Amino acid sequence: MRPRLEARLGVSRTMVYATPVMALLLTMAFGSILFAALGQHPPAVLYAFFVQPISSAYGLAELTVKATPLVLCAIGLSFGFRANIWNIGAEGQLTLGAIAGGGVALWAGENAGPWVLPAMMLAGLLGGAAWAAIPAYLKTRFNANEILTSLMLTYVALLLLSYLVHGPWKDPQGYSFPQSRMFADSALLPLLTMGTRLHLGAPVALFVALAAWWVMARMFIGFQIKVVGLTPAAAGLAGFSVRRLTWITLLTGGALAGLAGLFEVAGPIGQLLPSISPGYGFTAIIVAFLGRLHPVGILLAGLLIALSYLGGETVQIELGLPLAVAGVFQGMLLFFLLATDVLVRYRIRWGRKVITQEAG
Amino acid sequence: MAEAGVPAQRQSPRLRLQGISKQFPGCLANDQVDLSLAPGEIHALLGENGAGKSTLVKIIYGVLKADSGSLHWNGARISITSPSQARGLGIAMVFQHFSLFESMTVAENVALGLDDKVRLDVLANEVGEIGRRYGLILDPERVVHDLSVGERQRVEIVRCLMQRPRLLIMDEPTSVLTPGEAEALFVTLRQLADEGCTILYISHKLSEIRALCDRATVMREGRVVETCDPREETAHDLARLMIGEDFSQASKSGTAQFGAPRLRVRNLHMAATAIHGTDITNLSLDVAAGEILGIAGVAGNGQNTLLAALSGEQLADDAATIEIEGQDAGQLGPRRRRRLGLAFVPEERLGHGAVPEMSLVDNALLTGYDRQDLLSRGSIMFARTRDYAERIVNSFQVVAGGIGANASSLSGGNLQKFIIGRELLQQPKILVVAHPTWGVDAGAAAAIHTALLELAEQGTAILVVSQDLDELLQISDRIAVLTAGRLSECMMTAAVDVTQIGLLMGAHVAENATANDGEKRAPQT
Numbered sequence: 001m002r003p004r005l006e007a008r009l010g011v012s013r014t015m016v017y018a019t020p021v022m023a024l025l026l027t028m029a030f031g032s033i034l035f036a037a038l039g040q041h042p043p044a045v046l047y048a049f050f051v052q053p054i055s056s057a058y059g060l061a062e063l064t065v066k067a068t069p070l071v072l073c074a075i076g077l078s079f080g081f082r083a084n085i086w087n088i089g090a091e092g093q094l095t096l097g098a099i100a101g102g103g104v105a106l107w108a109g110e111n112a113g114p115w116v117l118p119a120m121m122l123a124g125l126l127g128g129a130a131w132a133a134i135p136a137y138l139k140t141r142f143n144a145n146e147i148l149t150s151l152m153l154t155y156v157a158l159l160l161l162s163y164l165v166h167g168p169w170k171d172p173q174g175y176s177f178p179q180s181r182m183f184a185d186s187a188l189l190p191l192l193t194m195g196t197r198l199h200l201g202a203p204v205a206l207f208v209a210l211a212a213w214w215v216m217a218r219m220f221i222g223f224q225i226k227v228v229g230l231t232p233a234a235a236g237l238a239g240f241s242v243r244r245l246t247w248i249t250l251l252t253g254g255a256l257a258g259l260a261g262l263f264e265v266a267g268p269i270g271q272l273l274p275s276i277s278p279g280y281g282f283t284a285i286i287v288a289f290l291g292r293l294h295p296v297g298i299l300l301a302g303l304l305i306a307l308s309y310l311g312g313e314t315v316q317i318e319l320g321l322p323l324a325v326a327g328v329f330q331g332m333l334l335f336f337l338l339a340t341d342v343l344v345r346y347r348i349r350w351g352r353k354v355i356t357q358e359a360g
Numbered sequence: 361m362a363e364a365g366v367p368a369q370r371q372s373p374r375l376r377l378q379g380i381s382k383q384f385p386g387c388l389a390n391d392q393v394d395l396s397l398a399p400g401e402i403h404a405l406l407g408e409n410g411a412g413k414s415t416l417v418k419i420i421y422g423v424l425k426a427d428s429g430s431l432h433w434n435g436a437r438i439s440i441t442s443p444s445q446a447r448g449l450g451i452a453m454v455f456q457h458f459s460l461f462e463s464m465t466v467a468e469n470v471a472l473g474l475d476d477k478v479r480l481d482v483l484a485n486e487v488g489e490i491g492r493r494y495g496l497i498l499d500p501e502r503v504v505h506d507l508s509v510g511e512r513q514r515v516e517i518v519r520c521l522m523q524r525p526r527l528l529i530m531d532e533p534t535s536v537l538t539p540g541e542a543e544a545l546f547v548t549l550r551q552l553a554d555e556g557c558t559i560l561y562i563s564h565k566l567s568e569i570r571a572l573c574d575r576a577t578v579m580r581e582g583r584v585v586e587t588c589d590p591r592e593e594t595a596h597d598l599a600r601l602m603i604g605e606d607f608s609q610a611s612k613s614g615t616a617q618f619g620a621p622r623l624r625v626r627n628l629h630m631a632a633t634a635i636h637g638t639d640i641t642n643l644s645l646d647v648a649a650g651e652i653l654g655i656a657g658v659a660g661n662g663q664n665t666l667l668a669a670l671s672g673e674q675l676a677d678d679a680a681t682i683e684i685e686g687q688d689a690g691q692l693g694p695r696r697r698r699r700l701g702l703a704f705v706p707e708e709r710l711g712h713g714a715v716p717e718m719s720l721v722d723n724a725l726l727t728g729y730d731r732q733d734l735l736s737r738g739s740i741m742f743a744r745t746r747d748y749a750e751r752i753v754n755s756f757q758v759v760a761g762g763i764g765a766n767a768s769s770l771s772g773g774n775l776q777k778f779i780i781g782r783e784l785l786q787q788p789k790i791l792v793v794a795h796p797t798w799g800v801d802a803g804a805a806a807a808i809h810t811a812l813l814e815l816a817e818q819g820t821a822i823l824v825v826s827q828d829l830d831e832l833l834q835i836s837d838r839i840a841v842l843t844a845g846r847l848s849e850c851m852m853t854a855a856v857d858v859t860q861i862g863l864l865m866g867a868h869v870a871e872n873a874t875a876n877d878g879e880k881r882a883p884q885t
Binding site for chain 2: 234238
């Protein structure tokens with residue numbers, strides 16, 4: 001007797017939307033076991049992880065600051081994922097966006113006018129898109145797997161940033177620290193509320209999510225993306241070019257990731273550093289799937305995952321738990337999400353293998 | 361093969377259904393159905409789409425459970441709860457929609473259908489053995505992905521025969537075969553029946569049922585309306601029983617005047633994209649306004665390549681080889697060909713002609729977006745699109761749970777009506793249609809044929825690729841045969857010699873059969 005998976009006849013729509021919640025509850029349950037094993041009192045840890053970080057206005061602002069890059073990257077990735085284009089390199093595109101946009105800020109220097117911020121955003125978008133254009137070209141020209149190329153290019157991007165801040169762009173007055181000069185005030189994102197780090201990026205991310213919803217639900221290009229993802233042959237019949245959609249989804253994803261990177265360096269950081277992201281580009285993959293590739297879902301998922309970053313920091317400070325707890329939480333969340341997803345589509349049966357056929 | 365058990369069992373029916381009822385939300389699919397199948401009998405099950413045949417068969421095969429009623433197998437009351445239990449009893453089924461794994465070979469697919477583990481090389485021999493014995497020629501090493509519909513069906517049949525069934529259910533088996541192949545299949549089926557196997561034969565081809573079957577059960581609206589000896593009824597009587605009212609079969613008048621050519625193909629050469637696909641060699645044809653040209657031929661002779669070349673899914677090397685409405689179109693993609701007036705119905709409905717997980721509204725948009733003006737500056741005009749879907753459903757009597765229903769929820773016949781309707785309402789100047797009535801019952805087939813003939817009368821040039829020779833003889837003005845990627849001369853249907861067509865269609869099959877005897881087959885040319 002071995003367990004096997006048997007396809008369910010129908011997939012419950014409610015369950016599809018319930019699985020993210022179930023995954024969260026399971027993560028909390030197993031997280032509690034983990035904390036108990038570490039000698040902690042689980043309710044206290046859960047409180048410190050999930051509640052304490054957002055029990056102040058400052059905390060809520062921090063949550064939004066962390067969610068902004070996640071949402072931007074995840075929205076960008078979701079277009080591609082819908083079309084079966086698996087861009088795994090948002091982290092690299094984010095980095096390139098930061099380099100390009102940050103480069104504009106450094107080039108403009110102290111005498112930058114009000115034009116510099118729009119120019120930086122444009123550069124960020126273009127930088128990210130340019131980095132994503134490489135896998136797009138390799139895929140459409142040589143049919144190279146975009147998962148590999150986009151992932152490998154991430155490391156190239158990180159090394160490029162490292163080279164710049166160690167070399168040509170290093171702050172001459174920076175005591176040899178690997179960092180660029182601070183951006184001029186005109187090259188920094190305006191803060192929305194005083195006393196927090198909440199910046200212009202948050203409303204932009206919200207706007208991008210709404211725009212993405214409009215594109216996917218109402219625009220023909222969104223329809224084409226869905227058809228290509230679901231049934232490539234039908235897309236061929238209808239004359240939708242897979243090549244064109246590959247370019248569009250990869251460039252859009254890259255551009256949004258690049259914008260997220262620019263927002264990081266022009267917002268909370270204010271200069272170029274060797275490390276500008278705690279893996280937002282990778283975590284955005286979890287955010288995209290947790291949000292069911294739906295813009296509204298991605299907004300909620302982005303906030304939840306942002307909370308896991310904050311919660312990780314809080315339990316480290318308050319309870320002395322390692323920061324890796326945040327990563328463990330994110331990993332468990334994705335694991336349980338995938339597991340519950342499988343169980344929504346399949347049931348477990350014990351016994352011999354049977355080929356079920358569907359009658360006409 | 362001797363049946364285990366007491367001789368008395370030979371007198372009791374192999375399978376008896378009593379008072380079977382099955383209720384679906386909003387529809388009583390089976391209503392007190394009685395059916396009795398004797399050992400060694402070939403029994404026809406006749407009925408329109410939605411008459412409840414599929415439901416009944418699914419109950420027999422253990423896919424569905426009846427709400428009430430009883431099943432008796434060789435006289436003993438049983439309940440069948442799963443297909444594997446049905447197979448264990450000796451019930452096998454060849455489905456209308458194949459359940460094959462595309463990326464696996466023929467032999468692997470057969471192995472997966474068996475409940476016991478068998479060595480693949482042994483199995484490959486056995487597949488060849490059964491193929492030779494029953495005239496179902498297959499190369500066990502080939503990957504299913506590259507097989508034509510006709511060849512895939514052979515895999516399904518062989519898979520069933522491997523299990524030495526006592527009851528074989530066949531759902532519309534001959535719709536993809538040539539007359540010769542169908543005749544060969546009948547020999548197979550009669551041979552099986554003589555060996556004591558009962559055959560439940562679902563088909564809408566009445567002439568075939570009258571030639572093959574000993575008894576026929578006619579269903580309508582979930583009930584059995586008649587059980588009779590089909591050989592004593594005329595085809596028209598059977599059709600009337602099935603539909604419940606009189607109907608007339610459309611056919612070409614033969615006196616029509618044709619206009620100028622709308623579609624011209626000149627010396628088309630095209631390599632197949634699939635590994636085992638058939639290349640098109642030096643193919644030329646013309647279809648004039650108001651004309652229906654039929655392309656006959658057994659599946660796997662280059663139909664897929666030709667269709668891809670015509671639809672624009674595969675571009676020709678030279679733009680001048682395909683001309684649509686006088687314009688060089690060989691290098692144009694599907695969207696621009698549609699703008700020139702081409703409409704296209706592919707062979708496969710789900711997964712090519714329609715997106716299974718999308719609604720009928722979305723599937724209407726899929727090919728209608730340009731010619732129906734459903735877009736406005738990149739946005740979808742949903743009101744117009746819904747209206748278009750509604751018109752398709754109404755004009756072609758598509759039975760569906762509303763236009764919001766997913767394409768996958770429609771029966772094969774209704775989805776085909778939807779796809780044909782979607783293309784016809786675009787008022788095409790040229791229509792290329794593959795297998796317009798495959799697996800569609802008589803009533804729906806008649807409706808589709810009438811629609812095609814009306815469209816031709818309005819001046820559309822229609823090219824029909826079909827394996828159903830009767831259909832082509834009925835509706836087309838001229839017929840050509842596609843064999844191994846080459847097209848025969850076009851013949852006027854009125855003056856056509858059916859035996860000659862049969863020979864042209866069979867030429868390639870005979871070639872394959874001889875080549876297949878030597879284990880490894882040379883690539884097809």
